[in-house]
Amino acid sequence: MFNFFISKKIIYDTFIDLGTANTLIYKKGLGTLINEPSIIAYDKRNGEKQIAVGKQALHMQGKAPSFIEVKTPLADGMVHDISLAQTLVKELLRGGKSFIKDTFIQRRGIIISVPSDSTKIEKSAFFEVARAVGSGEILLVEEPLAAAVGAGLDVWNPEGKLVVDVGCGITESVLISMGETVNFKSIRKGGESCSQEIIQYFRNHYDFLISKSTAEILKQQTSIQNLKKSHKTKIPGFSLRTKLPSTLEFDYLEIAKILLIFANQILNLVEETLENSPPELVGDLYHTGILLTGGGTLIDGLSEYLQFKLNIPVIESSEPLNGVVFGNLKISEIQHLFPALKALKDF
Ligand SMILES: Nc1ncnc2c1ncn2[C@@H]1O[C@H](COP(=O)(O)OP(=O)(O)OP(=O)(O)O)[C@@H](O)[C@H]1O
Structure with a gap:
């Protein structure tokens, strides 16, 4: 068991969001040191x-x-290769000037976020990666809670708040009240699964291979609104029929249908969370709304679709990609308000 002692005297000044797609490291006083692909x-x-x-x-x-x-080093939101993840953060920081060499900084505390759905072993992997960054105290904070604070939600009051965090490899729907997770559901798939579905679609329907970056661009250019409006375009790739590089004409509606399947998986996740939660807290959501955060929520039209289906206000985070580190920065200043953080000390 790791020895955590959460005291107001510990100054947490380094905040890590180690994600499947992106790694962010923020240092109080210096700002964002690292914002790079993992x-x-x-x-x-x-x-x-x-x-x-x-x-x-x-x-x-x-x-x-x-x-x-x-x-x-990460897959489905979790660290699957600790040593590789340690190398990643150390090498990224080495490019980030003299941070690692500053022993005074190393003695300060680090907050690293973990998915709500992580097991003890998975949490300890995140802990080990933070240990590679510095030798001070390490505090684990659940990502959706940090993202909610980073987006400016008042998570301390006794009111239900639902956070839907769609990352690259994991999607979590978390009900929070009084600074604690009351209920959550998750699926170990996120934005990456949409890109893979798009690649698979062109292979299966057109015998046409496209790159991951082309799939990513298509995902970002497609809206799931106006599903009846046709809009054709061409993409580069490789034809398995002619065995030659080629372009292919298709309709954005085809991509929209793939994204809509993912939107419905998110919808099901939210419905399952609400079904098993205290009705008083669920009732609060009619005025507190649902917060969408994480890069995967940037699918155009997703918030409108969920709001229409759930009949609950859906709010897009102003910081979908940086909310976790910004939230942990705020949390470092008000740790005593978070009983949930103390609960993580015995993971
Ligand atoms: N404009 C956009 N439209 C749709 N998806 C987007 C957009 N911008 C980023 N994404 C997706 O967001 C995901 C990355 O989001 P984020 O950085 O929050 O994930 P992560 O924290 O690295 O992953 P995880 O939390 O699952 O470990 C990628 O799958 C990316 O394709």
């Missing part, structure tokens, strides 16, 4: 030599020769 590229010749991290490594994905391997 990805590392290795040269497999003569043993494994790390050659790029973050954005540089992302640019190599799918384009590098076969001796370069691009790896991600």
